[in-house]
Amino acid sequence: MTKDDHSLVRQVLAGDKDAYGVLVSRHGETMFRVAFRITESEPDAEEVVQETFLRAYRSLPAFDARSDFRTWIYRIAVNCALQLLNRRKAEAAVPIAEEYDEERPGLQLVHRGAGPDRLLLDKEIEHRRHAAMEKMTSDERLAFVLRHIEGRSTDEIAAALDITPNNAKQAVFRAVQKMRRSLAPLWVKS
Amino acid sequence: MKHLTDEQLIEHYFGEGANRVMVETHLRICSRCEQVLEDITSALEVRGPEPPARDAQYGDRLWQSIQAPLTPYPGDPRRARFSWRISWPRTPWPSLVLAGACLLALAAAFFSGSLWERLRPHPNQAANSAQAPAQVKERVVLVILGDHLDRSERLLVQLNHAGAATPQSVDALRAEARQMLPDNRLYRQAISAQSDPTMTAALDHLERVLLEVANAPDQLDPDDIARIEHEMNTDSLLFQIRVLRARTTQAQTASASRKGSI
Numbered sequence: 001m002t003k004d005d006h007s008l009v010r011q012v013l014a015g016d017k018d019a020y021g022v023l024v025s026r027h028g029e030t031m032f033r034v035a036f037r038i039t040e041s042e043p044d045a046e047e048v049v050q051e052t053f054l055r056a057y058r059s060l061p062a063f064d065a066r067s068d069f070r071t072w073i074y075r076i077a078v079n080c081a082l083q084l085l086n087r088r089k090a091e092a093a094v095p096i097a098e099e100y101d102e103e104r105p106g107l108q109l110v111h112r113g114a115g116p117d118r119l120l121l122d123k124e125i126e127h128r129r130h131a132a133m134e135k136m137t138s139d140e141r142l143a144f145v146l147r148h149i150e151g152r153s154t155d156e157i158a159a160a161l162d163i164t165p166n167n168a169k170q171a172v173f174r175a176v177q178k179m180r181r182s183l184a185p186l187w188v189k190s
Numbered sequence: 191m192k193h194l195t196d197e198q199l200i201e202h203y204f205g206e207g208a209n210r211v212m213v214e215t216h217l218r219i220c221s222r223c224e225q226v227l228e229d230i231t232s233a234l235e236v237r238g239p240e241p242p243a244r245d246a247q248y249g250d251r252l253w254q255s256i257q258a259p260l261t262p263y264p265g266d267p268r269r270a271r272f273s274w275r276i277s278w279p280r281t282p283w284p285s286l287v288l289a290g291a292c293l294l295a296l297a298a299a300f301f302s303g304s305l306w307e308r309l310r311p312h313p314n315q316a317a318n319s320a321q322a323p324a325q326v327k328e329r330v331v332l333v334i335l336g337d338h339l340d341r342s343e344r345l346l347v348q349l350n351h352a353g354a355a356t357p358q359s360v361d362a363l364r365a366e367a368r369q370m371l372p373d374n375r376l377y378r379q380a381i382s383a384q385s386d387p388t389m390t391a392a393l394d395h396l397e398r399v400l401l402e403v404a405n406a407p408d409q410l411d412p413d414d415i416a417r418i419e420h421e422m423n424t425d426s427l428l429f430q431i432r433v434l435r436a437r438t439t440q441a442q443t444a445s446a447s448r449k450g451s452i
């Protein structure tokens with residue numbers, strides 16, 4: 001019989017450290033996935049996951065048994081990822097260059113078919129998408145990933161980032177605008 | 191005709207926003223707004239890389255990579271099956287347990303090797319290859335200490351801005367200082383066993399400030415705070431804490447970059 005998360009948490013707090021291993025195994029991959037989507041880097045995502053479970057272990061006495069363990073740890077993962085993004089930004093001594101001038105005409109490709117044009121376009125799209133992600137602030141990037149990729153509600157994002165729902169909405173809005181501006185030169189007007 | 195704002199269109203894309211019917215009606219008759227929505231949609235259809243797949247043993251490996259430095263919570267494992275409360279009571283007990291666990295982790299790391307050496311900027315940091323469990327242990331300590339320094343920094347910033355504080359925020363400050371004291375004492379004791387005069391002095395200074403705030407009378411008013419701030423030179427302490435915080439972050443990053451993927 002598989003134990004539910006709450007019984008495992010109780011066991012851990014009662015001194016059974018190995019019970020925590022079951023929780024780590026159970027939720028590790030989900031946390032890796034969200035960490036990867038936020039950081040877009042495998043080593044960074046691994047670091048976030050390890051730190052998440054280390055922090056969660058220490059904070060376990062503060063876990064409210066009425067809440068969902070997965071939601072709780074997800075929130076810790078999001079915060080660890082946020083800290084890592086901030087750290088990475090601080091480390092980048094040279095600011096990310098304005099590699100993609102938004103005014104640049106871009107590649108005017110008429111269709112999205114196969115062939116060499118398609119490859120070129122894909123490369124250009126990915127470059128511009130990545131540049132837009134780098135231009136977002138950490139909060140914007142997190143809100144964007146949680147809303148757009150993870151499908152979280154504005155309220156959930158606000159709770160995870162400890163900001164107001166309106167600020168969460170604004171962060172998503174600014175992120176989308178950055179993405180739009182970065183990619184706009186590539187779309188052929190119909 | 192009043193066009194829809196970008197914000198309305200982005201909300202519409204995410205299926206949010208009041209007045210959906212109005213937005214949809216407008217989109218049917220306005221090609222300009224329809225075009226903007228198309229732009230938004232095109233931009234958002236571009237997705238980043240998908241997370242690489244993890245194999246079935248991933249969770250176990252993850253557990254093996256972090257479990258060594260975790261100290262079991264004190265308690266009788268057999269009792270867990272019989273006692274169950276809806277939520278754990280808010281007593282000082284969990285924080286004592288936590289503090290104890292932190293001290294054990296700290297002590298283990300300090301006495302097992304040259305951790306403290308690595309907290310200092312080290313010219314050959316990258317060449318200093320430790321065994322995997324030691325690295326994780328080091329990261330645990332760095333996370334713990336980093337958290338404590340973060341918390342101290344926040345408290346000092348609040349203290350330094352407390353001139354215009356309300357009685358409630360003064361109360362909160364005092365409660366926070368009381369909570370932090372036992373942790374700070376443990377860290378200071380663990381660290382004074384090592385020879386790091388800067389960190390020891392900072393934690394010592396911090397302890398005196400915390401004591402002063404924690405033991406302040408019920409009627410601690412902004413004037414008292416200003417006095418503490420002045421007498422205890424909290425500005426310079428804040429500066430020290432920030433420098434130390436940067437040092438642990440640096441060591442944390444170095445420790446993380448030495449660590450391979452699991």
Ligand SMILES: [Zn+2]
Nearest residue numbers: 193194220223
């Ligand atoms: Zn319109």
